[in-house]
Amino acid sequence: MDIDKNTVKATFLRRPNRFQGFVNLNGVEIMAHVPNTGRCKEILKEDTTVILREENNPNRKTAYSLIAAYKGVRLINIDSQMPNKLVEEALNNKIIDELKDYNYISREKTYGSSRFDFKLAKSEKGLNVIKEEYYLEVKGVTLEDNGETRFPDAPTERGTKHILELIEVKNSGRGAGIMFVIQLDDVKSFRPNDEMDEKFGKALRKASENGVDIMAYCCKVKEDSVTLYKRIPVEL
Template sequence: MKYKKIIEGVFLKRPNRFIAQVLINGKEETVHVKNTGRCKELLLPGAKVILEDCTHNPNRKTKYSLISVWKENMLVNIDSQVPNSVIFQALKENKINGFESLISLKREVTFGNSRYDIYFESKDQKGFIEVKGATLENNYISMFPDAPTERGTKHALEMIEAIKQGYRGIILFLIQMKGPTIFRLNWQMDSKFSEAVKLASENGVEILAYDSIVKANSIEIGGPIEIDLNTKS
């Protein structure tokens, strides 16, 4: 996933979850934030950020979109629209273990009352993949979610029903940075979602976690990292 044109800036403040004030070339600009999550540990006053330059689009209300932020020496992509595209492309390029012989890939496919991000088929199986982008990190531990997610809980529980009907079910957490060595559920933030994912895992749903290679103008899948579904601290 590549961005056509980017520019650097300095984060100032975030009046609401959709916009932020950023200093760009010495001028304060109102920019679109491509993530409605909290990102409180990332979007700190003075943080260096990367923005997508959209000045070529006269129909936009803002000239720029905030896509990444530097956390010390780690560049974290916070664009919530890219994880699905990154995983879809990785599947097409055989970069995810266990999905080497796919004959069909589709995006946004409904099962029951849920719409899953990716549907796939191979010669002997078919299934669904739900992709979650993780931007929360502490001491090289990645966690999800950073805010309560009723939708995520519903997806996890309904994935169990897909398993019962013979589908393969996967919840894949794409860690939108390179650095964390382990992935954990954020039990303190959303115990219902965490319990649902753990229950799904116990009923045959595969839980995967991959990190990302993040550059100023791009993000692509990295490699798998260790998963811990039980630790609640």
């Protein structure tokens, strides 16, 4: 997926709150919007080279969004809206082998009182009759250590709630899955970050035991594009 706006490099200075980041752009200190509520402490360090997306919106308080950062030679995308866009593109292009047979794709759909990122469905060949439904939740992952990626990087009651709701979907006879989109490349595996949120890890293992699909895919990340492309092992 190409980033359809101009991108520029800058040097990270500080992050006073989760939505604001100050950077040095061409010798001038400016404030940029950070589209990620996670901590990203191991990524957004002083003097780190970051990528800004130019927004060209006169109604915004900030002219740029901070969408990626270099961690050594590895570029990590931190835009929290990117994972859902990547999954939608991959579903439409039949990139995700486990889900390529679903021919109906809908965003932000509810089951009962729960709202999930995607609802997928299959129809009988040649007929407009729904044969099977599948609910999918997507989580973006930016935390990496020696090739191992983890989620979450901060406690998430909401994330745990989503997992427990997927178990209810699966128990109703429908398909259910959670996909962790690793927003970087060249990684070895994924696991729940029990050290940060033990309840989330327990819920994820319970979901797996109840037949919920647990998937993790990494991305090719460039300064002007991001592509979902390869499944990696999930270690529960």
